[in-house]
Amino acid sequence: MEDIKERIKIDPERVALGIVNFIKDKVKSFKRQGAIFGLSGGIDSACIAGLLSRAIGKNRILALIMPERDSDENTVRDAELVAHKFDIKTKLIDIAKTLKSFSIYETTPGKFYSNNREPIGKIIKNAYRLIPNRSNPFLGGLLGTKYEWMKEVQAYYRIKHRIRMANLYYYGEKKNYLIIGTSNKTEDLVGFFVKYGDGAADIMPIANLYKTQVRVLSEYLGVPGPIINKESSPDLLPGITDEVALGISYEKLDLILLGLEIGVSDSFIQKEVDCSKNTIKYVKRLITLSSHMRNLPEKCQI
């Protein structure tokens, strides 16, 4: 029987070296003159910043910092802390101006979030109970939903990452830079990303690392402590952290995902991770329902 808790451990030095070489190879094979990525102030993009600074010269890296009206007030400060640490050039783009062209702030969620910043996490948490047979709204949103408020909220937050992607490609193409994605394996497997938003890039250097492994790698790379220790958040809706949205801690989620990956029994995972049968069932549903997000558009076979 495999020991999941042993298996999740990584040697950050070896992993960093492998990813640095991967980035070097890809910038070359794509015939690009550098690399561009979105710097959010969170740990994943900070990890990418550290890796890029080892892979290519600082004059060939550009980080876009892309806040909007609903962004946490510390987003820009944290992103700049990371950029300073790794000596990376940044460009600050307030994407609110683009989002306004879609009038998103004038929609029901847009008006709601302008008046309710702090308590929104609690509101959403309570809203979970309103959805029949669904353990949380995130799960409900992976496939279509008939709930009007969920449709509105999904359209409202997902466009933000799609506009960020459009910015990355726009400025990347102007400089002939490779677009570097910052997704990790945990969010990839459970669909905790926006299809054609943060899920879209030319390469995904850390997409084979679980979130808790990204933390280990980030510490090794020298990502500043405040970035490593702050609670992860997609920064799309005020007050919604990753773990609030997912309804499970990364420590448990990663071990469950790894257990399923290496094929140990559910009961073994349950014991090892100290979680319920339903939690494992929930994670399996996330994987299944999000599969369309990890695949190319389906073609009709004729």
Next chain:
Amino acid sequence: MEDIKERIKIDPERVALGIVNFIKDKVKSFKRQGAIFGLSGGIDSACIAGLLSRAIGKNRILALIMPERDSDENTVRDAELVAHKFDIKTKLIDIAKTLKSFSIYETTPGKFYSNNREPIGKIIKNAYRLIPNRSNPFLGGLLGTKYEWMKEVQAYYRIKHRIRMANLYYYGEKKNYLIIGTSNKTEDLVGFFVKYGDGAADIMPIANLYKTQVRVLSEYLGVPGPIINKESSPDLLPGITDEVALGISYEKLDLILLGLEIGVSDSFIQKEVDCSKNTIKYVKRLITLSSHMRNLPEKCQI
């Protein structure tokens, strides 16, 4: 030896039925309440309009018409002709307002195209000769380019389709509609689309049909004659038609692609299609250089 010209023939009735069933299945399995797509006035989106109108009720279909400053003056009229023919609801969105938030019309290409509408096709045609060892700028653009004007032009036109994609998902998510892509097999294989732009959708019903097969299917579905007979254009840069950009006719390109697909020899294709050895080499290069556009972002294996 296979006869390519026979093999490219389709039975439009059988193909239409298959695709209609595919669309029905996917709307159901994705748990969506309808379907949304971009209607450009071109043959591919007209074909999709015809297929959707057979697959689902007209009250569950929405076509977005998304012109911008550089669009052909007939774009909206042609799109409306198609919508009227298939009795499909439309929403007109001038994406120039979003593009302006990126200041694209104030860039060098933006200023250039505002003053030069008609003769631009010829200008680009001549520009082909400026690119060393490349038969045309489209080929040169599939991977990175060091030419400053090409970088600027690529950033300038590609963002348009990415903003169209963001609109499709935004309005699609508001209504819980499935996002239907309009790409065909020819453009898919040679990379004649924008990565994460028109290449992004939930399903791609006609992506296994070559362009000339889409024409046959469109005639069968009753797509209006003017739409079938007009020259195809991505409508991204004034005056640039598909065949100008690609430097080859669809009749020849489709037969070469099919020949390569079924594995007949280059010399057989050359004779059957009446093309040069270099043309086949060119098509093979398009396929190779565009492969990153047909695949998911590359992950680093750790």
